[in-house]
Amino acid sequence: MITAKNLTKRFSDVAALHNLNCQIPNGCVYGLVGANGAGKSTFLRLATGVYKPDEGDITLDGTPVFENITLKKRFAFVSDEFWAMPQSSMERMASLYSAAYDAFDHKRFTSLAKEFGLDTGRAIATFSKGMRRQAATILALSTGADHYFFDETFDGLDPVMRNLVKQLLYAQVVDTGATVIISSHSLRELEDTCDQLALLYQGGIVMQSDVSDLKTSLFKLQIAFGHDFDKTVFDGLELLSYTRQGSVANAVVRGDKEKSRALMQQQNPILLEILPVTLEEVFLFEMEALGYAFDITQGGN
Amino acid sequence: MKMYKETLRKLIPIGVPLALITIIYTVITSGQNYFGTYVISASQAAIRLAPVLVYYTLSGILFAYYGFSYLFRRAASDLYHSLPISRFDLYLSTTLATATWMGGTIVLNLLAVLGLLLISGCPFVPVYIPMAMLFFFVASMLVYAAAAVGCALSGTLLTALASTGIVLFVPRFIQFIVARGVVARVPIVGWLDLPALLNPASNIATGMVVMQSRQVFVSRIINMPNTLYSMLPMLVLLLLGAWLFIRRSSETAEKGTGRKVWIIATASLLALAALLLITVDNHRLLSMYGVALVAIAFLVFVVYQFIASRNIKQILFSTPWFLLTCAVAFALSLGIDATVENILGKTPAPTEIASVQFRGHDEKMDNLEYTTVLLQEIDYTADSMKKYVSETLADAVDRIKEKDFYAFDVYSQYQTIEPIAITLTSGETIKRTIEFKNVMELNALREEDPFFQAAIRAFPTLDSIQYINSDILLTKEESLALLTSFISESQKNGLVPNSYYRPRSQYLDDRGYALEVNGDQTVGRISIAGYVADKRIYEYYTLRMETPETAALMMRTYNAYIKEGMFDRLAQALKHMASPLAIERESLSVNLDFYNLTNQRGDRYTQSVNLYISGYTKHDEAYADIYLTYLEKFVEIIKRGTPTDNTDRMFVRFDWFEYDGTSHRHEQEPACYLAFSQEDELALQALIIEWQTATMV
Numbered sequence: 001m002i003t004a005k006n007l008t009k010r011f012s013d014v015a016a017l018h019n020l021n022c023q024i025p026n027g028c029v030y031g032l033v034g035a036n037g038a039g040k041s042t043f044l045r046l047a048t049g050v051y052k053p054d055e056g057d058i059t060l061d062g063t064p065v066f067e068n069i070t071l072k073k074r075f076a077f078v079s080d081e082f083w084a085m086p087q088s089s090m091e092r093m094a095s096l097y098s099a100a101y102d103a104f105d106h107k108r109f110t111s112l113a114k115e116f117g118l119d120t121g122r123a124i125a126t127f128s129k130g131m132r133r134q135a136a137t138i139l140a141l142s143t144g145a146d147h148y149f150f151d152e153t154f155d156g157l158d159p160v161m162r163n164l165v166k167q168l169l170y171a172q173v174v175d176t177g178a179t180v181i182i183s184s185h186s187l188r189e190l191e192d193t194c195d196q197l198a199l200l201y202q203g204g205i206v207m208q209s210d211v212s213d214l215k216t217s218l219f220k221l222q223i224a225f226g227h228d229f230d231k232t233v234f235d236g237l238e239l240l241s242y243t244r245q246g247s248v249a250n251a252v253v254r255g256d257k258e259k260s261r262a263l264m265q266q267q268n269p270i271l272l273e274i275l276p277v278t279l280e281e282v283f284l285f286e287m288e289a290l291g292y293a294f295d296i297t298q299g300g301n
Numbered sequence: 302m303k304m305y306k307e308t309l310r311k312l313i314p315i316g317v318p319l320a321l322i323t324i325i326y327t328v329i330t331s332g333q334n335y336f337g338t339y340v341i342s343a344s345q346a347a348i349r350l351a352p353v354l355v356y357y358t359l360s361g362i363l364f365a366y367y368g369f370s371y372l373f374r375r376a377a378s379d380l381y382h383s384l385p386i387s388r389f390d391l392y393l394s395t396t397l398a399t400a401t402w403m404g405g406t407i408v409l410n411l412l413a414v415l416g417l418l419l420i421s422g423c424p425f426v427p428v429y430i431p432m433a434m435l436f437f438f439v440a441s442m443l444v445y446a447a448a449a450v451g452c453a454l455s456g457t458l459l460t461a462l463a464s465t466g467i468v469l470f471v472p473r474f475i476q477f478i479v480a481r482g483v484v485a486r487v488p489i490v491g492w493l494d495l496p497a498l499l500n501p502a503s504n505i506a507t508g509m510v511v512m513q514s515r516q517v518f519v520s521r522i523i524n525m526p527n528t529l530y531s532m533l534p535m536l537v538l539l540l541l542g543a544w545l546f547i548r549r550s551s552e553t554a555e556k557g558t559g560r561k562v563w564i565i566a567t568a569s570l571l572a573l574a575a576l577l578l579i580t581v582d583n584h585r586l587l588s589m590y591g592v593a594l595v596a597i598a599f600l601v602f603v604v605y606q607f608i609a610s611r612n613i614k615q616i617l618f619s620t621p622w623f624l625l626t627c628a629v630a631f632a633l634s635l636g637i638d639a640t641v642e643n644i645l646g647k648t649p650a651p652t653e654i655a656s657v658q659f660r661g662h663d664e665k666m667d668n669l670e671y672t673t674v675l676l677q678e679i680d681y682t683a684d685s686m687k688k689y690v691s692e693t694l695a696d697a698v699d700r701i702k703e704k705d706f707y708a709f710d711v712y713s714q715y716q717t718i719e720p721i722a723i724t725l726t727s728g729e730t731i732k733r734t735i736e737f738k739n740v741m742e743l744n745a746l747r748e749e750d751p752f753f754q755a756a757i758r759a760f761p762t763l764d765s766i767q768y769i770n771s772d773i774l775l776t777k778e779e780s781l782a783l784l785t786s787f788i789s790e791s792q793k794n795g796l797v798p799n800s801y802y803r804p805r806s807q808y809l810d811d812r813g814y815a816l817e818v819n820g821d822q823t824v825g826r827i828s829i830a831g832y833v834a835d836k837r838i839y840e841y842y843t844l845r846m847e848t849p850e851t852a853a854l855m856m857r858t859y860n861a862y863i864k865e866g867m868f869d870r871l872a873q874a875l876k877h878m879a880s881p882l883a884i885e886r887e888s889l890s891v892n893l894d895f896y897n898l899t900n901q902r903g904d905r906y907t908q909s910v911n912l913y914i915s916g917y918t919k920h921d922e923a924y925a926d927i928y929l930t931y932l933e934k935f936v937e938i939i940k941r942g943t944p945t946d947n948t949d950r951m952f953v954r955f956d957w958f959e960y961d962g963t964s965h966r967h968e969q970e971p972a973c974y975l976a977f978s979q980e981d982e983l984a985l986q987a988l989i990i991e992w993q994t995a996t997m998v
Contacts, residue, residue: 051552052550073385075385077383079376079383083374095310096384100303101384
């Protein structure tokens with residue numbers, strides 16, 4: 001398990017991360033969402049031992065990761081900008097990776113490259129942005145690591161390749177119990193990929209939760225009565241928001257759907273519908289409940 | 302190991318082209334030297350074996366910048382630092398890979414040189430090959446280490462370059478300037494008299510720069526003490542680089558130097574370097590020149606910081622550092638003053654001197670005389686010598702204090718300038734270069750020492766001699782035979798072969814002309830060069846009548862080359878020159894050296910008669926008349942001479958040379974030695990006097 005405790009990182013006088021705390025369990029796909037500058041990339045670089053924390057610490061199974069080579073052999077990091085040696089091909093970069101990773105699997109590297117349709121002998125400098133990301137992903141997945149860190153990796157991939165990458169990640173998680181940590185500034189990008197999501201805002205995680213829990217624990221309740229009514233009709237439910245337009249009221253409720261439906265049915269509504277909420281809405285409502293007010297689709301602010 | 306191999310591969314784009322270029326260059330230039338028209342005839346200075354390696358050392362910067370190029374790109378830096386390799390291993394793999402490439406290239410270059418030397422048979426000092434390998438390797442790694450420190454301190458290529466330059470040169474520049482300040486103000490202290498830390502030769506970085514303009518350092522750069530000494534800063538910089546590299550944040554990439562302290566420190570060092578220029582040529586800080594220099598230094602201080610940080614506030618707050626720098630410069634300037642005073646104050650009394658060493662009148666030359674190599678080992682402890690040296694040094698110091706300069710008297714034939722080392726009874730050793738007014742007096746004192754007497758009469762062993770030359774006409778075997786004879790005869794008679802240490806006398810004839818008389822009569826020369834241990838040596842022996850067997854051998858050797866019909870050809874040449882057919886650019890030169898002429902004091906002396914006539918000189922009818930007349934008169938008698946090797950009687954060394962400037966055709970007869978009948982001897986002596994009188998008019 002990756003644990004961040006009071007993690008702080010400053011660049012000059014600006015704190016990119018400030019007292020961040022989180023736990024990332026093994027064997028999950030963990031999403032980090034936040035606006036540009038929220039601290040996602042900094043977190044990933046701290047988690048992979050690229051940066052050294054100014055304060056606090058980040059550990060894997062209780063051991064700090066910075067300059068810990070044993071732990072770093074279990075990490076593979078795909079940066080938001082893939083760098084390759086001048087004039088190098090994927091084969092050349094594979095040579096660098098295999099010098100660093102004892103468990104680098106060259107067969108897997110070759111087979112993945114084939115699957116993606118990339119020529120491993122071609123100069124990476126001639127690759128498109130998307131191809132470079134694919135190349136970086138292939139190299140990372142060939143390292144034999146069990147923790148993969150992807151910084152904005154899906155940006156620049158076409159839908160077909162995005163699905164292919166996702167499938168590969170799922171397979172890695174299912175087959176090897178690997179942990180995948182993905183950052184993105186777009187919640188929609190991560191919605192159908194991650195088991196767990198964390199929202200970074202101004203250098204701190206303001207919320208993290210299991211995605212399925214988030215989606216099932218919150219729902220939208222639309223209700224109308226033949227008579228005048230007010231908010232008290234929802235007594236007994238945990239309301240996160242309430243709005244009324246004419247005779248129809250909309251509420252976002254946290255709790256058990258069936259129990260809530262049964263409770264509302266007792267008041268004989270002329271309309272009662274339970275609607276799912278999008279992950280964006282879940283985050284929005286949860287954030288409002290926590291006292292943050294920002295546009296979730298933009299990741300904050 | 303894997304990462305080392307990977308980095309080795311990574312450095313191929315730098316390593317292979319540089320290796321190829323240097324080796325090709327070395328093979329071509331060495332080939333020219335060893336197989337060309339003018340081949341190397343004696344061993345070269347070690348640094349001359351592969352001169353391109355002097356410049357190759359700078360490639361340490363290229364290797365460092367290419368090896369650590371990922372430090373200048375954020376994405377690259379992040380990638381490398383995310384890999385499961387410690388920062389130390391990253392540093393170590395680049396350092397070892399660089400060492401492999403540079404070491405390999407240096408070894409290959411010098412092995413190529415060694416191969417060419419062996420194939421060509423050109424002389425060399427064997428120990429110079431491994432010495433040069435080690436030296437160039439240390440020099441290259443020193444440059445690499447400085448560049449590695451620059452990279453570890455910087456996030457961009459430009460700031461890395463600036464940092465490298467500062468790390469590599471600023472401390473040494475300051476050291477050099479301080480040394481220059483001392484040398485400029487104390488004429489009796491030369492560069493080689495300075496202690497090791499101030500001597501540019503002992504510092505590879507400055508040594509190789511300084512040697513470009515000061516020949517004295519060329520043969521002194523590569524030696525084991527220098528190499529070992531330079532290993533120290535190399536190791537310190539390598540360790541400093543490792544330490545900085547380990548502590549370097551990945552986020553420094555693309556961000557310049559990042560550290561405020563380093564920016565201010567760099568600006569201060571640059572300002573200090575500018576301020577120290579004050580010491581050059583004896584300027585003082587408290588002068589108009591000094592004020593101008595302070596202004597320039599401040600400008601350097603501000604401009605560098607502005608480029609590096611673009612933070613005006615930081616520059617303003619750093620002003621106290623500039624004041625501190627000025628204070629340091631002033632302190633150093635005072636330090637130089639104090640050093641100068643200290644040097645001038647060191648005039649030990651004879652009782653304070655434990656011993657004196659003479660480092661050789663030719664210490665500053667590229668090669669040392671063999672005699673010097675031996676004499677450098679002698680410690681003179683006689684009271685008379687201590688007194689003489691003490692007085693001479695005190696006199697030199699008085700002259701400097703009195704006039705603020707020290708004029709060496711270069712016009713006196715007995716005066717000599719010699720570098721000395723005085724060991725005091727306190728154990729301290731002071732080195733000075735002072736003028737001794739009378740070398741005869743000095744040598745007389747030195748001769749009191751039996752080791753000196755033995756040294757000035759010693760010869761190098763024949764197997765240490767790589768080059769012998771007496772005359773282009775003679776073969777190496779003939780020259781060697783002459784040398785062997787000269788050594789044997791000199792040793793048998795206890796002669797001093799080195800002219801510098803021979804008793805000097807000036808014999809003037811009745812008319813006031815300087816003459817070589819009796820045993821001093823010069824009959825030829827042999828020069829030798831070779832090496833003793835790791836020191837290249839040479840000697841220039843003058844063959845005199847004091848070694849008659851050698852003189853006789855030389856006469857026989859030359860006479861063996863006499864061609865039949867020589868005098869007929871000379872008569873024909875003379876006839877041609879006398880005729881109107883001789884054109885302006887034709888000339889005839891006849892050289893006659895008469896030995897064992899006897900003067901009124903009964904001394905035997907040598908008299909040269911050089912007769913030259915050309916188409917040009919014939920325009921002067923009076924001149925032409927005299928020279929043609931005497932040419933005919935001399936030749937008339939000379940042609941009756943017979944080859945001789947008898948050194949007891951009068952004889953003549955005779956050679957002539959005919960040249961046609963239009964066709965560049967020249968005819969030269971080998972020299973020969975001729976003896977004459979008593980009647981002809983008298984006739985020749987009379988003719989010489991007649992000729993002297995005629996030419997005097």
